[in-house]
Structure formats: structure tokens, C-alpha cells
Amino acid sequence: MNNQQGQFPGRSKGHFLTDFFKKFRLVFLLMQDPRVAVWIKAIPVFCLVYLIVPTDFLFGPIDDAVVIYFGMDLFLSLCPPEVVKEYQGQEEGKTTPAAHDTEDVVDVKFKE
DSSP states (O other): OBTTTTBOTTOOTTOHHHHHHHHHHHHHHHHHOTTSOHHHHHHHHHHHHHHHSSOOSSSSSHHHHHHHHHHHHHHHHHSOHHHHHHHHHHHHTOSOSOGGGGTTOOOOOOOO
16 A cells, blocks of 8 residues: 555546455455454454444444445555555566465475
């Protein structure tokens, strides 16, 4: 996430729903990544709990939308930047699979 603008790089105006679903997918992928701290993963969980709980600060769905949107932004800003960039690159088809997929591989030479 580009911290200077608070937006994704290359974001164009008028594509709010597209950006929202990209962020949602990015949050979903990062929630499964072991490189993201558990306390950071608690942010989207608390946002979903707030969405489910019938008590609201304001009337209507406005506060729910605000909590979800800013919760996703906060989560993405606290995640390790290299992990976020890796998944953003995967979304755009620019990178190879995640580095944590190969951490169980041991490189050895075979001797007869």
C-alpha cells in the first residue's frame, strides 16, 4: 500500500468497488500468511465481530462500512510491506509464488 497517498499504486478514479474487492482479497490472502503477526490478524476479526454485533454507534449500515473499510486499511498498513507487495505482485501476475511456499525445501548435493 502506498503510504504517501493512502491508496494502491496505479489506482484510478471511479473504481471504488474494484479496489474494495482487491483489498478484500489481499486481506484474505494475508490472513493466511504465517509471516503476518497474530495481533495484526486480530484487526479484521474484530471488524467482522463489529459487523455481526447488533449494537452500532450510528444508525444504518454507514458505520459498519466505515469500520470495515478503515479496518482493512489499518490491517494492510501494519502488515510487513514486503509481504503485501508480494501478494499485490501476484494479483498483477508479476511475481512467482510466495517465498513461504518453499521454506521446507532443503538444497543438498547427492553423493554416490
